Amino acid sequence: MENKIFYFSVTGKSFWTALTLANELTNCDIIAMKDYDIDKPIFAQKIGFVFPVYYGGIPDTVKNFLSKIKIDGNPYLFSIHTYNNNDGITSLQIREKMISCETPINAVFPLKMTQRNSQHSYTDIFGENAILEMLRKTQTKITKIAKIISQEKDYLKRSFNLFKRHKSLAKKQHHIKEKLIVR
């Protein structure tokens, strides 16, 4: 059975990611979310969603797409979100979204694709080298991601960082309160 990757991309990073990943996985179709006939149930061994982070979360276009799709059978589901420096609550949102669609996701991969500031060398003046370096690094990460997906492993790590941050913040606030009470 074939694999399917659905992507949303405006400046091309998520599209490049989808292409590179499809190249590593065998028998893989890449489909733009906007081109898919939403009434057609999706049938595949593995189904992936690749998209950018907007304002610390899932872009509305992608949310809309995920709310409307129908998934056939019980495929392995994964998502990759590309971002610059802060992916906010995207990992959490995608998990919640898929649970609400009654199709829990198996793996969520945040993929940082930041270009190094390119002021230091003449050849970097148009950012070409910085882009190539970023793509080389990303290629290595995608190879690792492809391995996890090929073996259909669960990967939901990063979603808990948010809870941890909340927990430590709550702890700090508790200490401050205690100090105030002692005084």
Ligand SMILES: Cc1cc2nc3c(=O)[nH]c(=O)nc-3n(C[C@H](O)[C@H](O)[C@H](O)COP(=O)(O)O)c2cc1C
């Ligand atoms: C409207 C908008 C909002 C964005 N918000 C974030 C953000 O909150 N955090 C972040 O790290 N990057 C943010 N970005 C950057 C994109 O997530 C990043 O460049 C992404 O890789 C672009 O993917 P694409 O080339 O497939 O469109 C934003 C970009 C746009 C256009």
